[in-house]
Amino acid sequence: MSQEAKKIPITVITGFLGAGKTTLVNYILNEKHGKKIAVIENEFGEIGIDDGLVMETKEEIFEMNNGCICCTVRGDLIRILNKLLKRRGKLDAIMIETTGLANPAPVIQTFFVDEDIKEACVLDAVLTVVDTKHITQHLDEVKPDGVVNEAVQQVAFADKILLNKLDLVTDDQKLEVSKRIKGINKGVEILECIQSRVDLDKLLGINAFSLDKLLAEDPDFLDEGKDHHHHHDHGPAHGQPGHACDAHCHENKDHACDSHCHESKDHACDDHCHDHGHHDEHHAHGHHGHLHHKHDDRVTSVGIQMEGSCDMAKLNEWLSKLLQERGPDLFRSKGILSVAGSNDKHVFQGVHMLLQFSTSSEGAGRPWLEGEKRLNKIVFIGKNLNREELTASFKACIVQA
Numbered sequence: 175m176s177q178e179a180k181k182i183p184i185t186v187i188t189g190f191l192g193a194g195k196t197t198l199v200n201y202i203l204n205e206k207h208g209k210k211i212a213v214i215e216n217e218f219g220e221i222g223i224d225d226g227l228v229m230e231t232k233e234e235i236f237e238m239n240n241g242c243i244c245c246t247v248r249g250d251l252i253r254i255l256n257k258l259l260k261r262r263g264k265l266d267a268i269m270i271e272t273t274g275l276a277n278p279a280p281v282i283q284t285f286f287v288d289e290d291i292k293e294a295c296v297l298d299a300v301l302t303v304v305d306t307k308h309i310t311q312h313l314d315e316v317k318p319d320g321v322v323n324e325a326v327q328q329v330a331f332a333d334k335i336l337l338n339k340l341d342l343v344t345d346d347q348k349l350e351v352s353k354r355i356k357g358i359n360k361g362v363e364i365l366e367c368i369q370s371r372v373d374l375d376k377l378l379g380i381n382a383f384s385l386d387k388l389l390a391e392d393p394d395f396l397d398e399g400k401d402h403h404h405h406h407d408h409g410p411a412h413g414q415p416g417h418a419c420d421a422h423c424h425e426n427k428d429h430a431c432d433s434h435c436h437e438s439k440d441h442a443c444d445d446h447c448h449d450h451g452h453h454d455e456h457h458a459h460g461h462h463g464h465l466h467h468k469h470d471d472r473v474t475s476v477g478i479q480m481e482g483s484c485d486m487a488k489l490n491e492w493l494s495k496l497l498q499e500r501g502p503d504l505f506r507s508k509g510i511l512s513v514a515g516s517n518d519k520h521v522f523q524g525v526h527m528l529l530q531f532s533t534s535s536e537g538a539g540r541p542w543l544e545g546e547k548r549l550n551k552i553v554f555i556g557k558n559l560n561r562e563e564l565t566a567s568f569k570a571c572i573v574q575a
């Protein structure tokens with residue numbers, strides 16, 4: 175067996191908020207592939223919810239909720255990978271689910287710049303899940319100067335596209351989105367699907383990632399020095415509502431930059447910088463497109479954790495009204511809730527105006543245990559979110575302490 179063949183294949187699953195990444199992970203884990211797969215989950219939002227939504231399986235799931243995989247927790251990613259690699263013989267594959275707001279480039283770089291990881295793993299493919307109904311508005315979004323459009327980046331770096339949620343669109347809309355995708359990533363293979371269901375042979379062990387292809391388009395792709403150009407404006411600033419500081423957070427006002435750090439708002443491009451095109455879809459893959467990686471700080475998350483049980487009718491009314499009124503700005507909402515009179519966990523999932531309810535009796539997590547503290551957890555991600563208003567209006571749905 176060749177050295178390459180012994181390496182653990184890594185699949186990076188990316189795609190905008192609510193595209194169907196967790197749906198894909200669940201589907202893969204539950205198919206009969208006979209493989210031992212470890213999953214690394216990274217979630218955007220103040221409160222981790224996805225761990226409650228990924229089905230319980232024999233597979234191992236590692237969460238990284240303390241920041242975005244492409245910035246603050248890249249060190250965590252390297253640590254988790256190194257831990258997993260110690261058990262190399264017992265593991266057939268690793269899947270990494272990035273947040274819906276991750277730029278895939280720094281995640282991809284991890285597999286080529288860290289020596290131990292480079293030696294033990296091989297990046298099998300970057301799979302990008304696309305919500306065919308909603309992607310256009312995110313590709314169209316005009317970003318402030320220097321801010322990367324994550325939706326464009328995710329499409330640009332895909333080795334395969336899963337054109338998902340085809341049950342929600344017409345054939346014309348599907349063709350329109352396919353055309354748009356090909357305009358960003360010319361040769362990419364597009365797999366059409368509903369509920370992220372695609373033949374596993376087309377997704378795993380496909381050896382679709384090509385560093386040469388990337389380097390042909392962007393010779394500086396692996397240049398870590400350049401990576402330091404990227405602005406670290408990540409969601410709400412340190413000390414602001416919504417910014418979840420953790421032990422790894424170095425983001426404070428007195429952060430002393432080192433000689434490599436160009437992390438300032440008024441970073442002036444030097445003469446090596448040809449960064450003309452990072453808003454231009456056709457150049458999304460090109461020179462420096464990934465380096466000036468600044469997230470859109472208008473997009474924030476509001477997390478609510480509150481004990482008690484909700485009245486189902488009030489809850490329904492509240493959420494329906496909220497999504498109706500705020501749908502365009504409310505990219506993603508999800509929650510795990512306790513409802514008065516029921517021992518089931520109730521889960522809601524929102525993507526813009528679309529809302530879906532399910533319960534633990536339908537397979538969404540497990541019921542509340544006897545004596546378990548009934549803690550409702552909700553996360554909203556979007557623009558112009560009003561924390562006080564959201565918290566107060568949810569509180570009004572609670573009828574049992």
Ligand SMILES: Nc1nc2c(ncn2[C@@H]2O[C@H](COP(=O)(O)OP(=O)(O)OP(=O)(O)O)[C@@H](O)[C@H]2O)c(=O)[nH]1
Pocket residue numbers: 189190191192193194195196197198224273274338339340341342367368369370506523524525530
């Ligand atoms: N109608 C429809 N809904 C889908 C499809 N695939 C996924 N969904 C729903 O879309 C919602 C979001 O799916 P997830 O798999 O959680 O999306 P995600 O990309 O992991 O979301 P984030 O982790 O928040 O970025 C859920 O309510 C899914 O049930 C599909 O093909 N059609």
